[in-house]
Amino acid sequence: MLEMRKDLFADERDxxxxxxxxxxxRQDAPGHVTARTRFFDDHAFDGLLHLKVVRSPHHHARIRAIDVSAAERAPGVKRVLRGADVPVNKNTLLSLINFGKDDEPTLAVDKARYKGEPIVAIIADSEAEALAARKLVRIDYEPLNPVFDVEEALKPGAPVVNETYPGxxxxxxxxxxxxxxxxxxxERxxxxxDHVVEHRYQMSPIEHAPTETNGxxxxxxxxxxxxxHSCAQGLFFSLGTTAKIVDLESNRLHFIGGTVGGGFGGKVDSLSEPLAVLGAMLTGRPVRYVLDREEEMLYGSPRGAERxxxxxxxxxxxxIVxxxxxxxxxxxAYTRLSSYAAIKCTAHVPGPYSIPNVASDIYVAYTNRCPSTAMRGFGVTAVDxxxxxxxxxxxxxxxxxxxxxxxLNAYRDGDMKAHRRVAKNTALVECVQVAAEKANWPISEQARRASSLTEGGGERAQIPATPLDQRGQIGRPESRNGPATQTLPAGTTRIALSKQPVFEGARDSRPTPVQVPRYEPSPRQEAPRYDPAVAPPLPAYQPAASPPPAAPPPTAPAQPQHGAVRFSSVFGTRRR
Amino acid sequence: MARHEGRGMASVNYPIGMNLGGDPSQALIHSNPDGKFTVALSAIDLGQGMKQVSRQIAAETLGVPIEDVYVDTADSDTGPHDMGSFASRGTHRMGNAVIAAAREARGVLLDAAAEELEVNASDLVTDGRGNIHVRGAPSKTITVKATAQAAQFKQGKTIAGRGIFLIPLSAVDAETGEMNPNTAFAHACLVADVSVDDETGEVTVLRMTSAYELGRVINPRMVEQQLVGGAWMGISHALYETPEPYYPNPEHGPRDFNEYLMPGPGDIAPYHVTVLERPAPDGPFGGKGPGEMCANPVLPAIANAVYNAVGVRVDELPITPEKILRGIRANGGVKPGPRRGGAVNWR
Amino acid sequence: MAKLPVQFRLNGSDRAGFVDPAGNLLDLLRRGLGDFAPKYGCGQGTCGVCTVLIDGEPQLSCLTLAISCEGRQIETASGMADGPNLHPLQQAFMDNFAAQCGFCTPGMLTAARALLAKNPNPTRDEVVEAISGNICRCTGYEPIIAAILAAAAGGAGMRRA
Known part of the structure; x- marks a missing residue:
C-alpha cells in the first residue's frame, strides 16, 4: 500500500x-497482458542457427590444446569458433569510456580463469545438434592453483588470476x-x-535471475x-562493445531492443551479442545465442561478493566522530564494472550521516570465479x-x-560530505520520522522536531585538516602499512566542480512546468525564444556551495573540466 | 521451541545516475501532421517503466494529452544515444533529455500557432487537452492538430525537438577520494517486523513499514511497483539468495530455480510505504529515481530485527536458518532485545 | 532426424507442424507456429513462463512433448482476448499494475485463467497456490494476487475461461 505525504516539502513543489x-x-501494459509485447527472442527467422559455447570445467587452468575437428564434422554443425576467430579477442566493458585496461577475451585462448569461461562456440542447425557437438570438443587442460578469497588473492605469492592485473x-x-x-x-x-566498535560484514554473491535469460x-x-535483437540494458553500450569485438563500424550494426524481460544489472555485460553477430558474419545466416537457465545461474555474472x-x-x-x-x-576473474563500483562505493561512504572524520580503502580483487557485474544498488547495497x-x-x-x-547523526542541508562536497536536498530525518510514526515506534519530542533543513552547515560545512599517506602502491605490498606522509590543510579541495547544466525556466515548473538543461552560460536577459511564459532564469545550478578558499595552494593541479573528459584523464589508465 | 518476534530498522540514501557523471542521454521528438507526437529513444525498458515515464514527461512539457504521445524505444537506427538503463539514471537523465527535446518541439508548435492566430508566441498557453489559447483571451484558440497541419503544409515548419542531458564527468583525487559524484540523492527508512523460530532458525517477515523520499513522483502507481517489488527482492536477498552459499568456497551452488531460493507468492509480507517528495533541483520536474534503492534498507532492517528477536547478529548474508541456530547456540540460548513500539499505524 | 506430424487446435484454430520426436511443445508453438506468448525461462519446469492450457489444464509447455498434443485443445495468452475486448483477467492485470517487465505475464494469466475456470471465487490462499509455480522477479507478487482476486470478484470466472 502506498500513501503520499504531500504536506512535507510542499513549499518546494508546484x-x-x-x-x-x-x-x-503504462504505455506497455496492453502489450504485456495480450502477449503482444515482443522480447528479443520473439522474432522469427528462416534458417535460424543456434549457438552454444563450450565452457571450462576448471576454476583455473592452462589450455594446452583445443581439438574441434570431431565437432566440426558433427551433424548439423555449420561453424565452430575459437578465440582466434574473434577479431578483437580482448576487451573490457568500460573501454568505451576509456576506463581500465582490456583484460577479458570473448573466447579464452591460453588460460581459463574461471569455471564456466567460454572457450569454443558451436553453431548448428538446432540447439540439440549444437549441444551434441559440444561434447565432441577436446580440450587439454593443465589445472592451476585457484584463489577464491579476496584477501588471500591480495597477498604476495597468491596465484595470478588475470595477467593484465598481476597483483x-x-x-x-x-x-x-x-x-x-x-x-x-x-586515528586521532x-x-x-568513548567507544570504538569494529566488525566484519560480508555479502555473498547474488544472481540477478531475470525470468528472461540473456541472449x-x-x-x-x-x-x-x-x-x-538484443536484451541489453544499454543499447549503444552493447552496440559499441560488439562493434569493437567483431571489428565493424557502428553503423553496420542495427540494434533493436528496449523491451527486456527483467535485468536488474545482469544484462549490461553484452556477452551474447558479439558472438551472435560474429556467427551471423561467418555463416551468413541468422544466429541465436541464448543462455539456458543453468548457464544464466552459474555463468551469467552475479552481483559480486563484498567483504x-x-x-x-x-x-x-x-x-559518531x-x-x-x-x-x-x-x-x-575479470574487471567488467567492479572498478567503477568501488568509486561509487567511495562516494557513498559514510552513508547518509554527518561524521567529521572519515576514511576508506576500497579494493577490487580478482579471484577465480565468474566475473561479477552491476546489480540493483550496485556499489551500495552491501555497504548499506x-x-x-x-x-x-x-x-x-x-x-x-x-x-x-x-x-541525531543524519546529514542535513549544508553539511560537508566526506568526498568534500556540501550536502543539499537532504531528507533522511523526515524519512525516519515518518517511518517511526507509521510503524508506531515511539521517538522523543526532540527527534520529532528535527529537520533536514536545520542544524546543518556552519562548523559542519568545514573541510578538516587531513593526514595523507602513500599506502598500497602498485607492486609494493610492503607499502600497505606506511606512515602518514603529509597533512592536507583544512579547507583544501583539489578537484574542480564539474561544469553543471544550467536550467532555464523556473525551478520545479513555476509557472511553466519545464526545466531545461543547457550547457552555455545562462543568457540572463534573453528570454528563451520559444517559451511563452518563461520565468526569469535561475542562477547557474551548482552541485555544491563553493568550499572555503584553500589556505595553501593545492598540492596537485585541478583537472581541466572543459572539453571531452574521459575516464582516462580521471584515472590515468588507457586501454591497451 | 518458540517463535520470537523482533523489530529492526535501517535508513539509507541513494545516488541517482552514474557516479561521477559522464553519462549522457539523448531524445528526439517529432509530430505527425495532425499533432500526435513520437518520442524516439534508445533507452531500455526492462520493466521499470522507462517508456511511460518518458511519455508523461513529454506530454507534460509539450502541453498535450498523454494519448497524443507515444514513446518508441529502442532501435539504434532511430533512437539517439543513451548510456543505458542502470544506476537509477533513467528518470533523471533521460527525463531531462526528454524535457529538452519536448521544449524545443513545443517552441515550434507555439510559433506556428502564433502565426495562425496572429499573436505573439509568448502570449500562448496550452491547456493539456489539445488546445492552444491566447492568455487572457480564451475565445482566441487553435487546436494542436490544426497547428500541426498548418505548420507542415502551410508554413513549412517541422514540429520537432532534440534533447540531451549530461552531467560532465568528474575527476577523482587519488589521495583523498575527492570527487563530484552525484547531484541527486533519494532517501529511505524502513522498519521490519519479523518472527524467528528458535527450533528451525526460520525467519518470517511479518510486515514492513517504510518512508521513501524520491523527489517528484512522476507516476505513483509505477513508484509503488518499484518499491513493492524491490522490497520483495530485499527480503529475498536478506534471507535466501546466493549462488555461493559457502562463499568463498565456490562449491555447492544452485543451478536452477529449484535450488536457488526466493520467496514465493505465499511468502510475502504486508507492506506499507509512505512517499515524500523533495524535488531534486536538477531532476525532471524534481524527479529522482526509486529503481535500485528499494531493496537496500530491507537487508539491514531484517538483520537488525533478527537480532532484536533472538539476540543473534548475522553479519554474513544471506541470513540462513543455519547461521541463526549456530548463533543461538553460541549465545547459550535466545536473548530477545527491547520491545519497540506497538501495533503499526496502518491497515 | 525424421520429423513427425502433429495436429491440434491452438486458440480455436486448427494448426499442424512437423516435430522431432523429442521436441517440446514450447519450441513448436514459438518457432514452428509463431505464437510467442509462452516464453522460455528455464526449460526445466521451474519458472512457469511457458504455461499453456492443454484441454483446459495448465501445463508447462517446455516439459510437454509436442507429439503428445495430437488432437488436443491448446490455449495460450495470445488467445485470451475476445477480439479487441480484453479478458477480465487481462483488464484486472492492467488495473492493478500487475505487469512490470511483462515476461511472466502470459504464464501468470494462463495459470489464473485455469484457476478461475474451476474456482470462480477463490480465496487468497487458493490464488497463491494457483500461481505458486510461476516466478515473477519484478512485482513481489502482491499486485498479481490482487489482480486475480479483483477479476474473480468482477465475475471473470463465470465467463468462458
Missing part, C-alpha cells in the same frame, strides 16, 4: 501539473592498489572516542548490415547492509534508540 504525478496506465587488484590512478577516501584525522578521533539473435540485413570492515568511534552522547572502512569487491547493522550496534553501545540515533 503540484499543479497535468499528467506528471498521476498514476496513469590481483585493479590499479587506481596508476598509483594505488585501491581507492582512498581521506577526510579528517580518523578513534583515540578520543541475442543476430541476422544479416539488407545494405550489408546486421540486425541484432567490508567497519570501524567507528562514537561518543557517549551518541555522536570517526568512521573507517576497508572493503573488498570480489570482481571474479554493513553500515546499518553497524549503526544498530553503535546505538546499542551508547544505549540509544536506533531511530533517535539515526536522526
Amino acid at each position: 503540484d499543479n501539473l497535468n499528467v506528471v504525478g498521476k498514476g496513469v496506465q 590481483n587488484y585493479f590499479e587506481y590512478h596508476q598509483r594505488f592498489d585501491h581507492q582512498k577516501l581521506r577526510f579528517g584525522d580518523v 578521533a578513534f583515540a578520543q572516542a 541475442t539473435i543476430a541476422a544479416p540485413e539488407h545494405n550489408d548490415r546486421y540486425v541484432v 567490508i570492515y567497519v570501524k567507528d568511534g562514537v561518543m557517549r552522547d551518541g555522536r 570517526a568512521r573507517y572502512i576497508r572493503s573488498y569487491f570480489d570482481a571474479g 547492509f554493513a553500515l546499518e547493522v553497524q549503526m544498530d550496534r553503535l546505538a546499542e553501545a551508547v544505549n540509544m534508540d536506533p531511530m533517535e540515533f539515526r536522526i
Whole structure:
C-alpha cells in the first residue's frame, strides 16, 4: 500500500501539473497482458542457427590444446569458433569510456580463469545438434592453483588470476592498489572516542535471475548490415562493445531492443551479442545465442561478493566522530564494472550521516570465479547492509534508540560530505520520522522536531585538516602499512566542480512546468525564444556551495573540466 | 521451541545516475501532421517503466494529452544515444533529455500557432487537452492538430525537438577520494517486523513499514511497483539468495530455480510505504529515481530485527536458518532485545 | 532426424507442424507456429513462463512433448482476448499494475485463467497456490494476487475461461 505525504516539502513543489504525478496506465501494459509485447527472442527467422559455447570445467587452468575437428564434422554443425576467430579477442566493458585496461577475451585462448569461461562456440542447425557437438570438443587442460578469497588473492605469492592485473587488484590512478577516501584525522578521533566498535560484514554473491535469460539473435540485413535483437540494458553500450569485438563500424550494426524481460544489472555485460553477430558474419545466416537457465545461474555474472570492515568511534552522547572502512569487491576473474563500483562505493561512504572524520580503502580483487557485474544498488547495497547493522550496534553501545540515533547523526542541508562536497536536498530525518510514526515506534519530542533543513552547515560545512599517506602502491605490498606522509590543510579541495547544466525556466515548473538543461552560460536577459511564459532564469545550478578558499595552494593541479573528459584523464589508465 | 518476534530498522540514501557523471542521454521528438507526437529513444525498458515515464514527461512539457504521445524505444537506427538503463539514471537523465527535446518541439508548435492566430508566441498557453489559447483571451484558440497541419503544409515548419542531458564527468583525487559524484540523492527508512523460530532458525517477515523520499513522483502507481517489488527482492536477498552459499568456497551452488531460493507468492509480507517528495533541483520536474534503492534498507532492517528477536547478529548474508541456530547456540540460548513500539499505524 | 506430424487446435484454430520426436511443445508453438506468448525461462519446469492450457489444464509447455498434443485443445495468452475486448483477467492485470517487465505475464494469466475456470471465487490462499509455480522477479507478487482476486470478484470466472 502506498500513501503520499504531500504536506512535507510542499513549499518546494508546484503540484499543479497535468499528467506528471498521476498514476496513469503504462504505455506497455496492453502489450504485456495480450502477449503482444515482443522480447528479443520473439522474432522469427528462416534458417535460424543456434549457438552454444563450450565452457571450462576448471576454476583455473592452462589450455594446452583445443581439438574441434570431431565437432566440426558433427551433424548439423555449420561453424565452430575459437578465440582466434574473434577479431578483437580482448576487451573490457568500460573501454568505451576509456576506463581500465582490456583484460577479458570473448573466447579464452591460453588460460581459463574461471569455471564456466567460454572457450569454443558451436553453431548448428538446432540447439540439440549444437549441444551434441559440444561434447565432441577436446580440450587439454593443465589445472592451476585457484584463489577464491579476496584477501588471500591480495597477498604476495597468491596465484595470478588475470595477467593484465598481476597483483590481483585493479590499479587506481596508476598509483594505488585501491581507492582512498581521506577526510579528517580518523586515528586521532578513534583515540578520543568513548567507544570504538569494529566488525566484519560480508555479502555473498547474488544472481540477478531475470525470468528472461540473456541472449541475442543476430541476422544479416539488407545494405550489408546486421540486425541484432538484443536484451541489453544499454543499447549503444552493447552496440559499441560488439562493434569493437567483431571489428565493424557502428553503423553496420542495427540494434533493436528496449523491451527486456527483467535485468536488474545482469544484462549490461553484452556477452551474447558479439558472438551472435560474429556467427551471423561467418555463416551468413541468422544466429541465436541464448543462455539456458543453468548457464544464466552459474555463468551469467552475479552481483559480486563484498567483504567490508567497519570501524567507528562514537561518543557517549551518541555522536559518531570517526568512521573507517576497508572493503573488498570480489570482481571474479575479470574487471567488467567492479572498478567503477568501488568509486561509487567511495562516494557513498559514510552513508547518509554527518561524521567529521572519515576514511576508506576500497579494493577490487580478482579471484577465480565468474566475473561479477552491476546489480540493483550496485556499489551500495552491501555497504548499506554493513553500515546499518553497524549503526544498530553503535546505538546499542551508547544505549540509544536506533531511530533517535539515526536522526541525531543524519546529514542535513549544508553539511560537508566526506568526498568534500556540501550536502543539499537532504531528507533522511523526515524519512525516519515518518517511518517511526507509521510503524508506531515511539521517538522523543526532540527527534520529532528535527529537520533536514536545520542544524546543518556552519562548523559542519568545514573541510578538516587531513593526514595523507602513500599506502598500497602498485607492486609494493610492503607499502600497505606506511606512515602518514603529509597533512592536507583544512579547507583544501583539489578537484574542480564539474561544469553543471544550467536550467532555464523556473525551478520545479513555476509557472511553466519545464526545466531545461543547457550547457552555455545562462543568457540572463534573453528570454528563451520559444517559451511563452518563461520565468526569469535561475542562477547557474551548482552541485555544491563553493568550499572555503584553500589556505595553501593545492598540492596537485585541478583537472581541466572543459572539453571531452574521459575516464582516462580521471584515472590515468588507457586501454591497451 | 518458540517463535520470537523482533523489530529492526535501517535508513539509507541513494545516488541517482552514474557516479561521477559522464553519462549522457539523448531524445528526439517529432509530430505527425495532425499533432500526435513520437518520442524516439534508445533507452531500455526492462520493466521499470522507462517508456511511460518518458511519455508523461513529454506530454507534460509539450502541453498535450498523454494519448497524443507515444514513446518508441529502442532501435539504434532511430533512437539517439543513451548510456543505458542502470544506476537509477533513467528518470533523471533521460527525463531531462526528454524535457529538452519536448521544449524545443513545443517552441515550434507555439510559433506556428502564433502565426495562425496572429499573436505573439509568448502570449500562448496550452491547456493539456489539445488546445492552444491566447492568455487572457480564451475565445482566441487553435487546436494542436490544426497547428500541426498548418505548420507542415502551410508554413513549412517541422514540429520537432532534440534533447540531451549530461552531467560532465568528474575527476577523482587519488589521495583523498575527492570527487563530484552525484547531484541527486533519494532517501529511505524502513522498519521490519519479523518472527524467528528458535527450533528451525526460520525467519518470517511479518510486515514492513517504510518512508521513501524520491523527489517528484512522476507516476505513483509505477513508484509503488518499484518499491513493492524491490522490497520483495530485499527480503529475498536478506534471507535466501546466493549462488555461493559457502562463499568463498565456490562449491555447492544452485543451478536452477529449484535450488536457488526466493520467496514465493505465499511468502510475502504486508507492506506499507509512505512517499515524500523533495524535488531534486536538477531532476525532471524534481524527479529522482526509486529503481535500485528499494531493496537496500530491507537487508539491514531484517538483520537488525533478527537480532532484536533472538539476540543473534548475522553479519554474513544471506541470513540462513543455519547461521541463526549456530548463533543461538553460541549465545547459550535466545536473548530477545527491547520491545519497540506497538501495533503499526496502518491497515 | 525424421520429423513427425502433429495436429491440434491452438486458440480455436486448427494448426499442424512437423516435430522431432523429442521436441517440446514450447519450441513448436514459438518457432514452428509463431505464437510467442509462452516464453522460455528455464526449460526445466521451474519458472512457469511457458504455461499453456492443454484441454483446459495448465501445463508447462517446455516439459510437454509436442507429439503428445495430437488432437488436443491448446490455449495460450495470445488467445485470451475476445477480439479487441480484453479478458477480465487481462483488464484486472492492467488495473492493478500487475505487469512490470511483462515476461511472466502470459504464464501468470494462463495459470489464473485455469484457476478461475474451476474456482470462480477463490480465496487468497487458493490464488497463491494457483500461481505458486510461476516466478515473477519484478512485482513481489502482491499486485498479481490482487489482480486475480479483483477479476474473480468482477465475475471473470463465470465467463468462458
